[in-house]
Amino acid sequence: MNTQPVVAAVDGSDDSLRALEWALDAARRREAPLRIVHVRQYAPWAQPEVLAAGPPDPDEDPVLDQVCGHLAQRSGLPAAEYVALEGAPGALLPEAGATARLLVLGSRGRGGFASLLLGSNSLAAARDAECPVVVVPRPGRGGGGGDEEVASAGADRPVVVGLNADSPDETTLAFAFAEAALRGVRLRVLAAYPWPLQTWMLPGEMPPPQVDQDAVEHETRLLADGFLAPHRERHPEVAAGIDVLPGDAAGHLVDASRDAELVVVGRHRRRLLAPARMMGSVTQAVLLHAVSPVAVVPPPS
Numbered sequence: 001m002n003t004q005p006v007v008a009a010v011d012g013s014d015d016s017l018r019a020l021e022w023a024l025d026a027a028r029r030r031e032a033p034l035r036i037v038h039v040r041q042y043a044p045w046a047q048p049e050v051l052a053a054g055p056p057d058p059d060e061d062p063v064l065d066q067v068c069g070h071l072a073q074r075s076g077l078p079a080a081e082y083v084a085l086e087g088a089p090g091a092l093l094p095e096a097g098a099t100a101r102l103l104v105l106g107s108r109g110r111g112g113f114a115s116l117l118l119g120s121n122s123l124a125a126a127r128d129a130e131c132p133v134v135v136v137p138r139p140g141r142g143g144g145g146g147d148e149e150v151a152s153a154g155a156d157r158p159v160v161v162g163l164n165a166d167s168p169d170e171t172t173l174a175f176a177f178a179e180a181a182l183r184g185v186r187l188r189v190l191a192a193y194p195w196p197l198q199t200w201m202l203p204g205e206m207p208p209p210q211v212d213q214d215a216v217e218h219e220t221r222l223l224a225d226g227f228l229a230p231h232r233e234r235h236p237e238v239a240a241g242i243d244v245l246p247g248d249a250a251g252h253l254v255d256a257s258r259d260a261e262l263v264v265v266g267r268h269r270r271r272l273l274a275p276a277r278m279m280g281s282v283t284q285a286v287l288l289h290a291v292s293p294v295a296v297v298p299p300p301s
Contacts, residue, residue: 005032009039010064091124195247262293
């Protein structure tokens with residue numbers, strides 16, 4: 001049995017409490033323990049009033065006390081532990097994912113600028129954590145009127161996953177199928193292909209033959225069906241449909257997030273000449289603009 005916990009990062013903000021609720025549900029579905037983590041940014045050199053009062057008591061954490069009170073009247077909760085850490089959240093939160101099944105946090109906490117859709121700590125966790133990271137956005141991000149905007153889609157909200165037919169990400173597909181199975185919902189697979197095609201020619205070169213868009217779409221669908229076949233065999237209970245769409249993959253995923261339970265995207269593999277962890281432009285755009293929670297799945301280590 002996998003006893004790795006679901007980790008919820010909290011900081012007392014409304015964003016982190018929404019993420020906590022998502023993490024509670026995820027832990028229940030996985031029959032996993034829950035670890036609630038608060039990273040305290042104690043920087044006395046930047047806070048004279050804190051320096052005068054001395055460092056906080058390591059056994060006291062008002063944020064964790066608030067969360068404990070928030071959950072006190074609940075029944076049927078998973079086994080939970082509360083962990084306070086000292087340091088920089090952007091460094092410590094990814095480390096918290098090293099022994100986790102899932103790391104869940106809000107899109108922006110107390111320390112971010114109000115104008116930002118995605119805080120630096122959320123970005124760092126999604127980029128650097130060794131486990132899948134779920135970022136829960138604040139309501140109304142899509143320009144609507146709040147929680148109702150997402151809830152209006154009704155109970156039949158799918159898990160959505162992006163598929164690059166030129167370079168399929170098996171780990172991301174496996175996560176998406178497993179999540180749809182856990183939630184008992186359908187899986188919507190979006191396979192985008194570049195269109196219109198752009199051709200660069202040198203002076204005097206002959207233009208290439210015209211490419212038939214229907215043929216490109218048909219080939220993309222065939223490839224996508226082939227990539228999904230082993231996952232469908234492993235999860236026959238999941239109804240997985242493929243939408244083959246022209247143009248911008250990020251835009252299609254953001255549009256699909258409006259009636260999705262979760263959007264699943266992959267993170268770039270490390271490259272020989274660029275060993276640092278990276279996130280592709282599609283993943284970053286989805287994290288910035290999706291209405292639903294977003295799961296960022298790391299490549300196999």
